[in-house]
Amino acid sequence: MGMQALNHGIMTLKHPVMWIYPILAGLFFFAAVMFSLAEVTDYFGLKFVLLFFVFVSPFFVAGTYAAVKSGDFSIKSYFKSAAEGYFRIMLPKTALYFVIVLIMFITTIPASFMQNAAFFSVFAFFIAVTMIMLTFFYDTAAIFENKKIFESLTRSIGLVSAKPLEAILFFIVAALLAFVFFMGYTMVWSSLLAEEFEPLLTMTQSELTAFSQDTANLVNLIGDRGVLVTAVISGITMLLFTLIFLPYKAVFYRDDLMVSFFDIPENRGDKYVYFHTGADKSSSDENVGDESDKKESDNTENK
DSSP: OHHHHHHHHHHGGGSGGGGHHHHHHHHHHHHHHHHHHHOTTOOHHHHHHHHIIIIIHHHHHHHHHHHHHHOOOOHHHHHHHHHHHHHHHHHHHHHHHHHHHHHHHHHHTGGGTSSOHHHHHHHHHHHHHHHHHHTTTHHHHHHHSOOOHHHHHHHHHHHHHHOHHHHHHHHHHHHHHHHHHHHHHHHHHHHHTTTTTGGGGGOOHHHHHHHHTOHHHHHHHHHHHHHHHHHHHHHHHHHHHHHHHHHHHHHHIIIIISOOSSEEEEEETTEEEEEETTOOHHHHHHHHHHHHHHHHHHHHHHO
8 A cells, every 4th residue: 555655656656747846845955965075064054945945935836836747747737736835735734833833832931940851852852743643644635535624634633544554654655764764865975985984993992982072073173074075975865755745645645545445324305425535525415406307217216
């Protein structure tokens, strides 16, 4: 199920528009790493990434999802759909970030007055992770089902709660994918900078501990070449991960999360209605009409 969605998502990469956002994400991440390592005392690189993912990425994510939804991978359709879906992704993303930061802030306040600070830190982390997992598909709900800001969040929560096994499988595949890219990044990065890391082999444990406490020590150790290599590899890794993950998420939502393997019956007086998970109101009305026609046909035959 999860691997099938991953394979189908990879098949969409033959269309050039599916590369637009990953390339842009890779370039932004490259610039963010360069800024971060150039001035480690400033958080401009982190701010740069946050601004990109909050205010810029929704435009291209909307275009990517819309292309997967409609099957139209033309440039014109991509940018048109991106403009139409921008605020449907950006607004709930901003609201979600604000709520998560607020929860983290509220739950960590008691930690400053109590001895069991570790408990509150773990609790805040658990709440944040749970909220992220439940609302993770808000952006796909906004594009695939034209949901508004709060509707997309509640729709994601409803689908994940209704199909937890499918959602867990999705996150497992995504975690494995991230692990593979992280290990590949680490291996390539360490091999290219093996010469710069040689002084670490002669350090004692206490020296290594003191060295790791300040990021500026690492920047001074690898030098300008190391900073450039780190930024380039980071950008390429972000490009490749986004290139595979984004269509995987879109295809999974379309083919697995929205599809129900069973019907949910509801009794409306003299009408017996079947609701399909992911179906809209029109499909419910059609089922009502079909059931009414069937009853009228039965009455005619009895007469």
